Amino acid sequence: MNIKNKKWTEEEFFKVREEVLKQWPTGEEVDLAEGVKYLKELPDHKNFAKKLWTAKQDGKTLAQPRAGVALLNEHIELLSFLSEEGGADLLPSTIDSYTRLNRYEECERGIKESEKAGRSLLNGFPGVNYGVKGCKRVLEAVDKPLQVRHGTPDARLLAEITMSAGWTSYEGGGISYNLPYAKSVSMERTIRDWQYVDRLVGWYEEQGVSINREPYGPLTGTLVPVSISNAVQIIECLLAAEQGVKSITLGYGQCGNLVQDVAAIRTLQELAEEYCEKLGYENMQITTVFHQWMGGFPEDESKAFGVISNGAAAAALSGATKVIVKTTHEAIGIPTKEANANAIKATKMVLNLLEGQTLPDSEELETEIKQVKAEIKCIMDKVYDLGNGDLALGTIEAVKQGVIDIPFAPANVNMGKMLPARDNKGRIRYLECGNIPFTDEIKAFNTAELQKRADFEGREISFQMTVDDIFAVGKGTLIGRPE
Numbered sequence: 001m002n003i004k005n006k007k008w009t010e011e012e013f014f015k016v017r018e019e020v021l022k023q024w025p026t027g028e029e030v031d032l033a034e035g036v037k038y039l040k041e042l043p044d045h046k047n048f049a050k051k052l053w054t055a056k057q058d059g060k061t062l063a064q065p066r067a068g069v070a071l072l073n074e075h076i077e078l079l080s081f082l083s084e085e086g087g088a089d090l091l092p093s094t095i096d097s098y099t100r101l102n103r104y105e106e107c108e109r110g111i112k113e114s115e116k117a118g119r120s121l122l123n124g125f126p127g128v129n130y131g132v133k134g135c136k137r138v139l140e141a142v143d144k145p146l147q148v149r150h151g152t153p154d155a156r157l158l159a160e161i162t163m164s165a166g167w168t169s170y171e172g173g174g175i176s177y178n179l180p181y182a183k184s185v186s187m188e189r190t191i192r193d194w195q196y197v198d199r200l201v202g203w204y205e206e207q208g209v210s211i212n213r214e215p216y217g218p219l220t221g222t223l224v225p226v227s228i229s230n231a232v233q234i235i236e237c238l239l240a241a242e243q244g245v246k247s248i249t250l251g252y253g254q255c256g257n258l259v260q261d262v263a264a265i266r267t268l269q270e271l272a273e274e275y276c277e278k279l280g281y282e283n284m285q286i287t288t289v290f291h292q293w294m295g296g297f298p299e300d301e302s303k304a305f306g307v308i309s310n311g312a313a314a315a316a317l318s319g320a321t322k323v324i325v326k327t328t329h330e331a332i333g334i335p336t337k338e339a340n341a342n343a344i345k346a347t348k349m350v351l352n353l354l355e356g357q358t359l360p361d362s363e364e365l366e367t368e369i370k371q372v373k374a375e376i377k378c379i380m381d382k383v384y385d386l387g388n389g390d391l392a393l394g395t396i397e398a399v400k401q402g403v404i405d406i407p408f409a410p411a412n413v414n415m416g417k418m419l420p421a422r423d424n425k426g427r428i429r430y431l432e433c434g435n436i437p438f439t440d441e442i443k444a445f446n447t448a449e450l451q452k453r454a455d456f457e458g459r460e461i462s463f464q465m466t467v468d469d470i471f472a473v474g475k476g477t478l479i480g481r482p483e
């Protein structure tokens with residue numbers, strides 16, 4: 001498999017496409033010319049890329065839930081409820097786990113059993129099995145733009161089907177849907193499969209249709225340091241831009257210290273624009289998405305509303321273009337439509353109250369921004385070095401060597417030597433840097449910040465801090481103080 005960070009020719013793309021469409025019978029429904037026509041007839045307010053770009057120009061933060069159920073009519077009812085009752089600005093369809101593993105046979109069974117049971121027995125919407133026709137029914141039933149939210153290493157067929165059905169945003173990437181979501185899929189495989197997805201979007205862009213791509217920011221959602229998360233986002237942004245993607249939303253999972261969270265979004269937007277400009281990618285529409293707390297949630301509904309509202313406030317103050325809304329059922333399972341709608345309403349209340357406000361500059365914010373940029377530079381320079389200038393090759397090698405290392409990732413390709421922990425203000429720092437090539441100054445900064453916590457708590461810097469931090473929010477605090 002010869003991987004390079006080069007835009008695929010149409011010939012290369014259409015050759016691979018023949019195999020992709022054979023993966024399930026509904027692949028035969030995909031007709032690109034029809035898809036272009038259908039997408040062009042969509043009103044602007046139902047195009048995800050356009051709605052995001054308008055929000056960015058207006059300095060607004062849009063609210064979007066996650067949502068997906070097995071049966072088509074119930075899924076339509078769910079999305080309509082979240083749109084009308086919840087007030088969601090943008091709509092998802094969260095795809096089920098079988099589809100994410102390309103196990104469409106099980107989806108077929110799951111749909112039939114759900115019909116028998118009269119309730120959803122899948123944990124999401126099986127978009128491939130419903131095909132273009134079914135996905136068009138969903139799009140035509142709602143009046144908001146639709147995005148595919150999932151965690152699929154090989155998401156090529158799902159992309160073909162949903163995009164030609166008028167869904168105008170697609171989440172995922174070759175790193176962000178491998179390391180947190182796969183067990184033993186090679187980086188070569190996922191980098192290449194996601195080049196396909198991005199090249200499909202590039203093809204639509206060449207026909208005059210804008211489709212938004214959103215690399216998955218939170219990764220494992222467990223104490224992921226800002227610089228690792230942002231570096232992955234910037235890499236996936238650049239890999240997508242090379243394939244012709246123009247509308248890109250870069251993501252970040254809330255960590256909990258407000259200043260660090262704001263620094264994360266600000267540096268993400270700024271550095272992505274800088275890299276795209278430096279590499280000659282023009283007319284990019286780069287936006288950001290802030291995911292409300294992705295770690296363990298309190299079971300208590302009132303406390304959970306506190307976490308959700310705090311995430312809404314941080315998203316607004318960071319200036320993110322979009323916020324992904326959690327629900328008070330997070331600690332229990334798939335939320336009811338009512339719990340989902342209530343969380344959107346609470347989030348939008350906070351967004352409305354903070355409209356036009358962003359966190360003012362401060363010395364603490366400047367220090368955090370400087371630190372994040374220095375750490376990202378170390379990672380990005382090494383990635384390019386490992387690839388002899390080729391970002392795709394460098395990324396594959398960087399994962400192998402642990403230069404890109406995601407904490408608590410299930411993928412066997414992930415090194416798993418780096419360890420995070422919170423400092424005394426709850427900012428996430430590097431407890432162990434593993435093979436991430438930070439300078440001694442960066443390592444010393446991280447250790448010194450952790451030492452302040454150790455001194456305050458009267459204990460040594462240790463992995464116990466990490467463990468305590470993982471359970472803290474579920475227990476009602478941000479920092480996992482010793483009992």
Ligand SMILES: CC[C@H]1O[C@@H](n2cnc3c(N)ncnc32)[C@H](O)[C@@H]1O
Pocket residue numbers: 066067068069094123124125326330333334335
């Ligand atoms: C990225 C993980 C997040 O996606 C959420 N999630 C997964 N499947 C669904 C679903 N089917 N409906 C609503 N939320 C969902 C889950 O609660 C978790 O917060």
